[in-house]
Amino acid sequence: MNQEVVKRDIRNLSPAEIKTFLVEHAEPAFRAKQIAEWLWIKSAVSFEEMSNLSKTLREKLQAHFAINAIKIDQSQFSADRTIKNTFKLYDGNIIEGVLIPTTERMTACVSSQVGCSLTCKFCATGYMERKRNLDPAEIYDQVVLIDKQARENYGIPLSNIVYMGMGEPLLNYANVLKSVEYLTSEEGLNMSAKRITVSTAGIAKMIRKLGDDNVKFNLALSLHAANDKKRNEIMPINEQNSLKALAEALKYYYLKTKNPVTYEYIIFNDFNDELEDAVELAKFCKHLPCKVNIIEYNPISFASFTNAEEDKTEAFANYLKKQGIITNIRRSRGKDIDAACGQLAVKEK
Template identity: 75%
Template sequence: MLTTAKQIDIRSLTLDQLKEYLVQMGEQGFRAKQIYEWLWQKSVTDFDQMSNLSKSLREKLKEHFSINCATIRQSQVSSDKTIKNSFTLHDGNVIEGVLIPTPDRMTACVSSQVGCSLTCKFCATGYMDRKRNLNADEIYDQVVLLSKQAEQHYGIPLTNIVYMGMGEPLLNYANTLKSIERITAPDGLNMAAKRITVSTAGIAKMIKKLGDDGVRFNLALSLHAANDEKRNEIMPINEQNSLKALAEALRYFYAKTKSPITYEYIVFHHFNDGLEDAKELAMFCKHVPCKVNIIEYNPIELADFVNAEADKIEAFAAYLREQGIVTNVRRSRGKDIDAACGQLAIKEKTN
């Protein structure tokens, strides 16, 4: 629903700010906590659903505020049961999020921006423009909708959330952290922070800020090359955030949080799949306690990268394990519907 100029997005307010508005409207301040519970704990999207409020108060809320909720525009189910969703936002912009069921977990992959500004050469979202940051409530809505989808389709509650969809979460820092605060708060969705992973392409100063803010969620770095020349080639962000700068930021983050890092590494055919590349990655892993997730590359039309051959990937992983590095080889989910890592670009099915 598009809002009028006089309406305020009610979920952009803190509890204290909402209390102030209610008092100014001649209402009792304690109603703010009730409204907050309806919005964040029960995830209602209509003031009329707030059944313990008087009708007159609900009418006042409708007059002064809006609930700018995201809605599912389209869903596609993969042969491996992954569900890709496009979401329509209140202003008509569209983003994507993915529900990923595996035998041991049910994961929501959410977006943090409409598009992306980082232009990573292997990622479909990187070829889109960044239109705007998502508000905290728009990130929260994706989690709520994917959680409902998990229950409806598979009868299993959400176990994990990854900020690995469209956009760079650390370039939308305040809204990313506020969304996590609402997702983990007792008067919100009450999920454990350790079940949330934020993935970054590597913004050194913001990684340090995460340390200063003492965050409790997991941090993943999309590394893909432990060599500045190669990383510059595929991830232009590296030109301002070199591996040396990132290593320093990660050491700072770890010193502040004692939270190990996950490195995400796509092994591209004849680019970063050799023994020398594995050695460089093993050296980079010495900076802080960490693990490595080797990710299968998911081809996109706009780039000509190819996934490394299976034996190369296994040899790469074996070398890292020999060095004592915890290494997982992740198989892609949802490739057949362009829902896999790096494929999100608002490519919807047509009837």
């Protein structure tokens, strides 16, 4: 029985590998730059689109490589204009990504893994198994498709990208950094790194690596408790990455990059919403320049948490502000279509 040969995605080749292929197939090496422009600036999804390449070269590329572009399988529109997308990958796996429009910005929330291995108790994705990492091109494709969606529906291009969809970005470290390179490079989409935020549940050694690599994008830490006992309860990853270890890693990161950090704090009713929790958080904030985003909890069917009362949320935020900490209360977007923070999960069919 003949099994079809799975072609390698040309976007996973380095420029040097593409040049080698061209030379080996009697094509001029300078065509590599033209191919790269089609892939990363013009976001081509087929070799046929590459109109300034000869038909013979396009056929050679088609015979040896694929462009495994992701596709929108389904889009849901929220009453608040948020759009949630289900993306189908070349191997049949499904991920989700969200367009979040506000008056100040147009943000793409993208996934970095199929599923997640971290089992955070309040997050729908945490109840899925992690199937695989996304390639840099699969992350890049989400941005391209959501940008197109923003332009078509609202007449405004994307202004911001957050790696806050499915998966833990720092467990797909090399591919996430490579995707940022394509998004920010002049040979790619030429977006500003300052408009990209990568969010992590907190892996100390990888936060240090971000410092060593002197990244230019923003870092957000999903904190949700500044107390090891409570954080262990809702985020098992804290057992190997204690608050002390995270604080030391973040100080190292700041020393290397001079980038302030954002702490994300989902405020749960009768769990982490008391004044003593705010005192602990303020103490944790003293380690380095930072800001705090207090986030409404978005219910999921797997967990029994509920959102904190409005007056407690306000008191919590006011305490932090009095301590000189920049604090914002973030209202949920797309909650009616399960597109809000912590709600992304592929429903089993």
